[in-house]
Amino acid sequence: MADIAFSPAGGPVGAVIFAVLLIAAWVAFALRIRQLVRLMRLGRPDNRFDHLGERVKYFVLMVLGQRGVLRDPLPGIAHFFTFWGFIIIQLDALNLWAQAFGVNIPVISSRPFAVILDAFIFLAFLALIEFAYRRLVLRPRQLESQSHSPVDAFVILGLIFLVLLTLFFFEVFAYIATGGADWTFYGATVGQAWSGIPVATATALTAVFWWANVLTVLGFLVYIPNSKHLHLMATPFNVFFRNLRHIAALDPIPNIEEREDYGVHTVNQFTWKQLLDGYACTECGRCNSVCPALATDKPLWPKEIILGVKEELFAAGNLMLVSHEQEVEESKAEPMVGGRIKDETLWACTNCGACVEICPVSIEHVQKIDDMRRYLVMEESRFPQEVIPLFNNLERNQNPWEISNDTRADWAAGMGVPTLAEDPDVEVLYWVGCMGSFDARNRKVATAFAKVMQHAGVHFGILGPEESCTGDPARRIGNEYLWYMLASQNIEVLNNYGFGKGAPAEANGHDGANGHNGHNGAVHNTVEPGQINTSLAPTDAANPVPAHGVGVEPGRAYNVKTVVATCPHCFNTIKNEYPQLGGNFEVIHHTEFIERLIESGQLKLPEGFDRRKLTYHDPCFIGRWNGIYDAPRKVLNVINSDGVQEMKRSRNRSFCCGGGGGRVWMEEKIGKRINNTRVQEALGTGADALAAACPFCITMFEDGIKAVEAQDHFQVEDISEILARALDAQPAVAGNTGTSGEAPA
Ligand code: SF4
Ligand code: SF4
Numbered sequence: 001m002a003d004i005a006f007s008p009a010g011g012p013v014g015a016v017i018f019a020v021l022l023i024a025a026w027v028a029f030a031l032r033i034r035q036l037v038r039l040m041r042l043g044r045p046d047n048r049f050d051h052l053g054e055r056v057k058y059f060v061l062m063v064l065g066q067r068g069v070l071r072d073p074l075p076g077i078a079h080f081f082t083f084w085g086f087i088i089i090q091l092d093a094l095n096l097w098a099q100a101f102g103v104n105i106p107v108i109s110s111r112p113f114a115v116i117l118d119a120f121i122f123l124a125f126l127a128l129i130e131f132a133y134r135r136l137v138l139r140p141r142q143l144e145s146q147s148h149s150p151v152d153a154f155v156i157l158g159l160i161f162l163v164l165l166t167l168f169f170f171e172v173f174a175y176i177a178t179g180g181a182d183w184t185f186y187g188a189t190v191g192q193a194w195s196g197i198p199v200a201t202a203t204a205l206t207a208v209f210w211w212a213n214v215l216t217v218l219g220f221l222v223y224i225p226n227s228k229h230l231h232l233m234a235t236p237f238n239v240f241f242r243n244l245r246h247i248a249a250l251d252p253i254p255n256i257e258e259r260e261d262y263g264v265h266t267v268n269q270f271t272w273k274q275l276l277d278g279y280a281c282t283e284c285g286r287c288n289s290v291c292p293a294l295a296t297d298k299p300l301w302p303k304e305i306i307l308g309v310k311e312e313l314f315a316a317g318n319l320m321l322v323s324h325e326q327e328v329e330e331s332k333a334e335p336m337v338g339g340r341i342k343d344e345t346l347w348a349c350t351n352c353g354a355c356v357e358i359c360p361v362s363i364e365h366v367q368k369i370d371d372m373r374r375y376l377v378m379e380e381s382r383f384p385q386e387v388i389p390l391f392n393n394l395e396r397n398q399n400p401w402e403i404s405n406d407t408r409a410d411w412a413a414g415m416g417v418p419t420l421a422e423d424p425d426v427e428v429l430y431w432v433g434c435m436g437s438f439d440a441r442n443r444k445v446a447t448a449f450a451k452v453m454q455h456a457g458v459h460f461g462i463l464g465p466e467e468s469c470t471g472d473p474a475r476r477i478g479n480e481y482l483w484y485m486l487a488s489q490n491i492e493v494l495n496n497y498g499f500g501k502g503a504p505a506e507a508n509g510h511d512g513a514n515g516h517n518g519h520n521g522a523v524h525n526t527v528e529p530g531q532i533n534t535s536l537a538p539t540d541a542a543n544p545v546p547a548h549g550v551g552v553e554p555g556r557a558y559n560v561k562t563v564v565a566t567c568p569h570c571f572n573t574i575k576n577e578y579p580q581l582g583g584n585f586e587v588i589h590h591t592e593f594i595e596r597l598i599e600s601g602q603l604k605l606p607e608g609f610d611r612r613k614l615t616y617h618d619p620c621f622i623g624r625w626n627g628i629y630d631a632p633r634k635v636l637n638v639i640n641s642d643g644v645q646e647m648k649r650s651r652n653r654s655f656c657c658g659g660g661g662g663r664v665w666m667e668e669k670i671g672k673r674i675n676n677t678r679v680q681e682a683l684g685t686g687a688d689a690l691a692a693a694c695p696f697c698i699t700m701f702e703d704g705i706k707a708v709e710a711q712d713h714f715q716v717e718d719i720s721e722i723l724a725r726a727l728d729a730q731p732a733v734a735g736n737t738g739t740s741g742e743a744p745a
Contacts, residue, residue: 068360142285263374278310
């Protein structure tokens with residue numbers, strides 16, 4: 001790069017023409033940005049300006065470090081070079097623009113910068129080849145879009161190619177024209193080789209390529225905010241303003257008792273951040289590639305939901321800026337929910353969180369889906385009819401069935417397990433959940449886990465009839481009011497028995513092995529019962545939390561007044577969602593609890609007792625949503641001589657059982673069955689049994705195993721069932737006989 005004043009624009013006239021074009025392009029750009037911001041501000045308020053230090057840290061990691069996209073090595077590296085190439089080339093563009101007026105900007109016009117620039121021109125060129133190869137030859141399904149033609153992507157690739165090409169030739173001819181004074185690596189190599197070109201010709205060609213470059217870059221400036229590549233500008237903001245509340249918790253509806261509208265059916269009922277998500281979507285299709293609903297041919301393309309909201313914003317939002325919302329809704333050909341976004345799309349979601357976890361730009365699909373479900377359920381009463389009995393029973397019986405809640409403790413009859421009414425001084429409350437209490441198959445799990453605790457001498461009890469459904473299925477289906485009622489009731493009971501924690505219970509339940517998206521950690525604030533807590537503390541994947549939580553004394557496995565749940569859905573809603581209503585409890589999943597008992601020496605297992613080939617399924621609500629991957633595996637590695645044979649998709653890439661998001665209560669009428677797909681995958685490992693850690697998973701897999709007719713050589717068992725059998729088979733160990741009643745049968 002030259003330190004000399006070098007003007008390739010073609011003298012004063014060229015400089016004036018360029019100045020006019022430069023101003024026009026920036027004005028067009030600014031007007032479009034203003035419009036986009038006005039549209040975004042149609043959304044509801046949401047405070048995303050808190051914890052700025054936390055936000056900056058994550059921004060550096062995900063935007064500058066490109067950690068999200070680098071999970072997919074080849075396209076990730078290509079994206080990394082394109083991103084940094086884009087930044088460096090934009091800096092160089094400033095210098096090219098300044099050269100029109102005979103000015104060189106220090107540093108950017110230096111030789112070291114020229115070397116970096118040329119390196120990135122080459123790397124970005126390689127990245128373009130990779131992108132083109134993917135789109136033209138590999139054509140992965142995840143890149144398909146229902147709302148954009150592939151032409152848009154090729155226009156962008158073409159424009160980037162043009163920028164690189166014009167820059168390359170500009171450098172070469174500028175080197176020749178200035179006799180090497182305008183030094184660049186390409187000039188000093190290619191330009192040197194072409195030194196026979198007359199200086200006058202080289203000067204003219206320098207001007208041609210300079211103009212071609214600046215016009216392409218200015219065209220880009222105007223085109224980007226009007227194209228799908230709007231994400232180039234929106235992504236950094238979207239990552240910066242990501243959700244710092246616990247991502248596994250759905251946002252509550254504020255003032256639910258006084259509201260007249262519920263959920264979302266017009267685009268301005270989303271928050272501004274939810275609208276920004278649409279701008280930020282890179283259309284990479286990673287969310288599509290991991291969605292179990294899409295993989296089994298349901299009409300759910302998570303990417304299309306995000307783009308659908310954006311399209312709706314551009315269509316209805318623009319009208320809302322000039323007319324009343326009511327008039328806009330009446331004038332529209334089709335509504336957003338039920339029209340642009342179909343009901344069956346929303347009902348297909350299992351809330352597995354795979355889309356949220358994999359999205360490199362912190363987009364939140366599940367909250368949007370459940371917001372629209374809230375509208376369908378609470379305002380329209382438009383939902384799969386199979387869930388009517390569920391809602392009725394939850395309301396009447398506090399459980400999903402037509403069974404009196406008074407019989408909730410019947411599964412434990414004769415086991416010597418006290419209710420808290422009988423023994424309020426227990427150290428540990430076993431939260432059994434509806435499946436463990438009433439469902440015949442899952443009662444076996446409850447019995448097995450109780451035996452394990454008795455064997456380890458845990459002083460525990462259950463609530464029995466005082467326990468109600470946590471409300472998770474109601475909330476995930478969209479009946480927020482029912483969740484609110486059930487949750488409030490449970491919180492009161494737990495507080496009455498002294499399980500409420502005044503201070504945060506900290507981030508129990510993490511092995512620090514969460515996915516890249518950085519949403520983990522417990523969040524507990526003190527809120528008056530009945531109030532909604534919307535200002536929860538942030539968490540960060542970059543700071544993994546200790547597996548044993550804060551405050552557990554060395555040698556002890558758990559704190560006094562700990563809640564242990566066998567159901568990941570109960571665990572998740574008590575841990576992450578009850579704080580919204582002022583319920584702060586120390587709650588852990590039973591797989592972690594068992595691992596703690598083993599580690600502390602309180603539970604001794606016959607090592608290698610189970611000699612079957614085992615595989616393990618990560619339940620979404622402890623795995624992806626709460627980062628618990630290692631604890632179940634550690635337990636299985638102790639009890640099984642061969643450890644776990646991993647499935648093709650495991651840990652944060654695990655494939656849902658199909659039962660989350662209330663789907664276990666709905667019929668699966670479209671496409672292939674998700675549970676069968678997962679069972680086939682488990683069978684593919686050659687395992688004899690599938691270890692599970694969730695009652696919904698067990699229910700789904702029991703059905704799946706029958707459907708693929710594998711029941712005579714393949715079983716599904718909860719981890720505690722495997723343990724209980726091992727403990728039953730070994731002679732009683734001193735100190736392992738339980739303190740809560742009878743010795744295990
Ligand atoms: S949560 Fe799971 S099922 Fe729902 S859209 Fe995302 S990936 Fe698909
Ligand atoms: S939502 Fe995220 S993962 Fe899905 S296409 Fe957009 S950027 Fe990619």
